[in-house]
Amino acid sequence: MGRDYFLDKDALVDKQGNIYFVFTNYNPPGYLFAYLKYVYTSRGLWKGYERVLPYYGVKRLIKLPQRFDYEPCYGVTYPVVYLSEVKEHLRPEEGLEKIVRESPKDKATEALIDFIYAHEIDARNAGVTGSLLLGIAHENSDVDLVIYGDKSSEDFLHSFPGFQRDDDWILETSRNYGLSLEVAKRLYNNKTRGIYKGVKFSVLFVNEKPRRYCEMVCRQAGEIETKGTIYGDVKALYYPSSAVLQAEKEYEVISFEGIFSSVMYGARKVSVKGALMQCNDKEVIVVGDRRVGGYVTPDM
Numbered sequence: 001m002g003r004d005y006f007l008d009k010d011a012l013v014d015k016q017g018n019i020y021f022v023f024t025n026y027n028p029p030g031y032l033f034a035y036l037k038y039v040y041t042s043r044g045l046w047k048g049y050e051r052v053l054p055y056y057g058v059k060r061l062i063k064l065p066q067r068f069d070y071e072p073c074y075g076v077t078y079p080v081v082y083l084s085e086v087k088e089h090l091r092p093e094e095g096l097e098k099i100v101r102e103s104p105k106d107k108a109t110e111a112l113i114d115f116i117y118a119h120e121i122d123a124r125n126a127g128v129t130g131s132l133l134l135g136i137a138h139e140n141s142d143v144d145l146v147i148y149g150d151k152s153s154e155d156f157l158h159s160f161p162g163f164q165r166d167d168d169w170i171l172e173t174s175r176n177y178g179l180s181l182e183v184a185k186r187l188y189n190n191k192t193r194g195i196y197k198g199v200k201f202s203v204l205f206v207n208e209k210p211r212r213y214c215e216m217v218c219r220q221a222g223e224i225e226t227k228g229t230i231y232g233d234v235k236a237l238y239y240p241s242s243a244v245l246q247a248e249k250e251y252e253v254i255s256f257e258g259i260f261s262s263v264m265y266g267a268r269k270v271s272v273k274g275a276l277m278q279c280n281d282k283e284v285i286v287v288g289d290r291r292v293g294g295y296v297t298p299d300m
Helices: 092-102 107-118 150-159 167-177 181-187 258-264
Strands: 011-014 019-022 031-044 048-051 068-071 076-082 086-090 126-129 143-148 193-196 199-206 218-232 241-246 250-255 266-279 282-287 295-298
Touching (some): 086 092, 092 107, 092 126, 092 143, 167 181, 181 295, 218 258, 218 282, 241 258, 250 258, 250 266, 258 295
Parallel strands (some): 143 199
Antiparallel strands (some): 011 019, 031 048, 126 143, 193 199, 218 241, 218 266, 241 250, 266 295
């Protein structure tokens, strides 16, 4: 039997057949933080499904045709799905188990299975999300590999030499986020995305434990732009990313823009812009606020 709780990167199918993805490990009673990604039109490339979120990023996400609710604990508005509307819960670990067991013969899944064995990934701490999890992949689909847990995530980063560089990601990130090509190149990490045997891969890291909802209560305190040294452990790899910034004072940085997670992992000089929040007894800079936007970029 699969786990009965929800984690980041899980997929949901509602009663109308729309497909959503969960993006946190903390969810309020009665509903989930999740964004709409696919709707069935019979004309879509993904076995009749079409993507309604073709590119990631908070500015695109807030335009989705789905329900958004204000969260009083965090002082922001999130896309949500009510549990009463969920028809099916798809778990990445079960999706990977099925692929490994059945060994389907298509380009993406063959590359995935080869990658797992070649790099000695423990399938018990891994999963697959995206179109492969949903069973709607097409011949040119990407592979979205999920690694669960602190140790497995850091072991992978420390042992994997890296993919062949995906120049398309750099160009798309530059256009999608309005960044220069030079900044996009500095954000790119070939250990978390790239090309393997002709297939595009992304590696996503997920805390395998659910978190308690409303651990922090936050209020908005304006916006901030500053420089300093960021220190991030494995929590920087998860979504939303979290790290400590030492600037004129100490802040916690929480990023809802996944492109900045690699920059937040480790220690380096950075420039940061975001919404300033007062959360419990600490100051937090939120990157990806719908009003402020923001960034975490490495300084030269």
